[in-house]
Amino acid sequence: MFILFFSTLISISANSWFGCWIGLEINLLSFIPLISNSKNLFASEASLKYFLIQSIASINFLFIILMKMFFFYLEKNNFIIMIMNSTLLMKMGSAPFHFWFPNIIEGLSWMNCFILMTWQKISPMILLSYYFFDKFLFIILILNVVIGAIGGLNQTSLRKLLAFSSINNLGWMISSIMISENLWLFYFCFYSFLNSIMCFMFFMFNIFFINQLFIINLNYLIKMSLMINFLSLGGLPPFIGFFPKWMVINFLLKNNFFILMFIFIMMSLIMLLYYIRIIYSSFMFNYLKLKWLKIKIKNNSFIFINFINMISLLGLITSTFMYL
Template sequence: MFKFYKILFLNILFFSTLIVISSYSWLSMWMGLEINLLSILPLMANPKNLYPSEAAMKYFITQTLASLILLFSILLSMNMKEFLPQNSSNMLILIINSSLFLKAGAAPFHAWFPEVIEGLNWENCLLMMTWQKIAPMMILIHNLNMFFYLSWIILISSILSGIYGLNQTSLRKILAYSSINHIAWMLSSMLNFKLIWLLYFNIYVILVFNLIMIFKYFNIYYMNQLNLIFNSNKLLNFLFMANFLSLGGLPPFLGFLPKWLTIMNLTSNQFYSLTLILIISTLITLFFYIRLTFSSFLLMKVELIFKSSIIGNFWFFSFNFISLAGLLTYAMIPNFF
């Protein structure tokens, strides 16, 4: 049963992000981020979470540190002439962006993110990997001035997420490092054309929602439990495989579209080295995605007699249809982008 206080704090969580998006001043943005932080903490206090207190404490300390750095840089910018040299705007932008990268979980400020995700249930993981990324990224969109610093954040996020994800057996940590890799792609999509970021984020939300719906239904958290999916139904098995490959950006699935547009945008603006490293890091993430789905389409398996009720779910089929047939739909629209 969905409790009243969860509905209350969930609404506050959504409205706090809208406050950040619609703000005209740094102080109101900071207030929206603080309300966002205080509203998600009660949602983490869930008996179904693995380590609710530890995850909430790690998240609170990290986000409070990022908020303090952001507030400190805002106060410095207001009194720049008194305390700082004349040409110090680049340093303030670097401090502000670093605090926002810490809030979003981009590498090298990422160490808290997989640890917090590991202690949460799938509903909270979905919130952390999707909705909680909107507010800091919307502030970053309006504050992208230091391209050299941003390029290093993109490179470190893409490389570290691929390397750290290779030896993981927890599905929550695999999705967490996958989220860090997608943050690198989203940041690179912001460089010149902001609409690509919006498309990328929406497609990422659809793909993560599809996977988390499957994991939540079967109560799966680790790789050795995946036989529950593989042996339940052939169609569900195929949808699981297709969503993971789509999350990795493999054509002809929908996840390939935003990466394709991002690559076109980067190459047209002569970011060739950055594009090459992003593609190589995505191949590393595709490796551990294929390792998860390897037994689903190459090895023999036993199918259970009874049918799973999730197969008859209309919304489940609708989101998976968007995920699988979305790229074909976009290809049929003339002069798209």
């Protein structure tokens, strides 16, 4: 874990592209032992897939760096910038290089899912902000929000659902990093916070699929907190998850990206559709015959969950006053 965190810092603070590549390699080599588990075939398969994908991206990245070193006149070549951007997008699991991402997440534990969806995106994102081709990135971020929204519609696995939600949020994050690094950091912190709550709750109740939410005999307050956090992750206005999206919307409107903004908001509605579908079903379905198990939770966890809900509910109200 220490090497995983340290390698990201090496990558984003390096003063040459070669240093960045070394940081990314160390990051890859430290994450593989975390996800591989000899007792779990899914985890082993996921670690192998992850290694292969990241190796291909790293090879391409190194190839472009060497090209830039040998041929100085390629520095401003749009094709070279596009390939370099593509390798970084592949590393973070962005569309259209996203096909590995839901597959690998399906084989991971909730802790590793959280790391892959948040921390592993930091170094490719920062490196992307150093050197990007804006016309190419506009197409990419539209692809991200569209695929992230539509891909999650027919999913039954919560891990895959969060993976597609992550792809959708990547579109927002790429647009925010094109505006400013501070805005990206702001968005990323909020997204990581909401993601950590979801992963923590699913880990606590050992839930991996949507139907478990209906069958498991959960306390109504827990169901309420799930609802609040799902809607917050989707970006519904009274909740804190809307605040960073609001900031991005403001900046995009100031820069006259009206069509882009329209696509972003429409796709957020599709995401909210499948979140609300899950919440509605888990509230309304009552499998009485299947409820053999009573879930007991410790008091500390319950207090923690209630505290998070208060942040999520009251967060937007306080942040609105700050904003004004």
